[in-house]
Amino acid sequence: MSELKHILLVEDDTNFGVILQEHLRLHGFNVELCTDGEAGLNAFIKSEFDLCLVDVMMPKKDGFTLANDIRQRDEDIPLIFLTARSMTEDKIKGFKVGCDDYITKPFSIEELLLRIQAVLKRAGKPESEADEPTRFTIGGFIFDTTRQVLTIKDSEQKLTPKESDLLKLLCMHENQILPRNTALRKIWGDESYFSGRSMDVFISKLRKYLKADPHVEIMGVHGKGFRLVVNK
């Protein structure tokens, strides 16, 4: 089982890229190096990889775009961004694309190895130790978080990603107050005024869906947050 892990490394700084490649090889990885996004995508299409390491700043095709392209072809492959310092904005954007981790230059090989291990481990056990439930029952509803579908009786309501994330958080806090800022941080990644308003809009949508069972209610708790309650 212990075949060499195949890593796709996309990094436009050749010097740095080669050094990194060498280090990773020494640690038992099979590393293919590409120096721009297009080459990276081509390589990705040609071979099977276990993990992608993608520099964010690149000519021709930047890291985020590449990540998007890769995700379209394989939505599960582990993906780690290499970012320059102080790119908070980019980081957030990157996370939305769906990378599994990122690491800020300069970094130590040790640190990178740790993250690679962590990410591979996570990917290796897709569901087994996912400690977050994938299915909730809310009164008469069944909510499948992976399919993002809310079912009651025989009618299905497809949820958008944000609707689904928010409902999931509410479910995980059932009967407790889900603080506004907790939800904002976990789903929107910031606590700005507009994100807050956006969240209110989503709450409003969820309430509309949940009206199908009058026992289920999302209560607003002034100045605190929201609470999902099921009245028996």
Place this chain on the structure above:
Amino acid sequence: MSELKHILLVEDDTNFGVILQEHLRLHGFNVELCTDGEAGLNAFIKSEFDLCLVDVMMPKKDGFTLANDIRQRDEDIPLIFLTARSMTEDKIKGFKVGCDDYITKPFSIEELLLRIQAVLKRAGKPESEADEPTRFTIGGFIFDTTRQVLTIKDSEQKLTPKESDLLKLLCMHENQILPRNTALRKIWGDESYFSGRSMDVFISKLRKYLKADPHVEIMGVHGKGFRLVVNK
């Protein structure tokens, strides 16, 4: 029965730390404050705690290191980080250490309290005061604390969170005097003049609702507090 929860607070900014300690105390926690990581670890070793609140940025021993040390001795104790704004990097690192939640300064006491509650509950110690009744009968009324509704005959009165909290406290002290300061501490978290006046306004509102049953009365006890009585 209901012993006070013991919180270890490690925060190097003494001013902030003391204020936080005071607030948490007013909300019914027993809080020990340490101003650096080493002291924090010593305190942790000496006493039994139910939860740790750890500032990330500290001299001598930073929050992550402390968290690691604590985890080595008790891998289950709930742990919440206090972080400065824009520390995305730190946050991720922190999660790996295994904290249960983090909160970004500046934060409101309300929010911190909600998270403490959530984390304590998750930690499987629902005995804090989980056996609080959720339903009271007051004369002809039925008061549902979770739905925050006061029902008489077939007319429902929705209560705001503060109205509900206050009425609940009164119910739990039925026929006894609920001291002003007790109520202020538990609901407002301070004993200031304005909070007091605010409370009086809420009492006034509750009296209005309770007029629907002439047997029910909130009596004011000058200089002491309030007493909820039901005349049969």
Place this chain on the structure above:
DNA sequence: ATCATGTGTTAAGAAGTGTTAATCGATTGG
């Protein structure tokens, strides 16, 4: 009785929330 202080009540104000609709941006399908 007189005075400082505490309480009851109502109303004004500031901030937070619920909801609908307009807008933006990305993706899709012709």
Place this chain on the structure above:
DNA sequence: CCAATCGATTAACACTTCTTAACACATGAT
């Protein structure tokens, strides 16, 4: 390439919640 569509954000407006202010009145000490 454009139109159509979808998800998400922003704008707008009404409404709720809580605090603060204001004023009347009650209480207890002196």
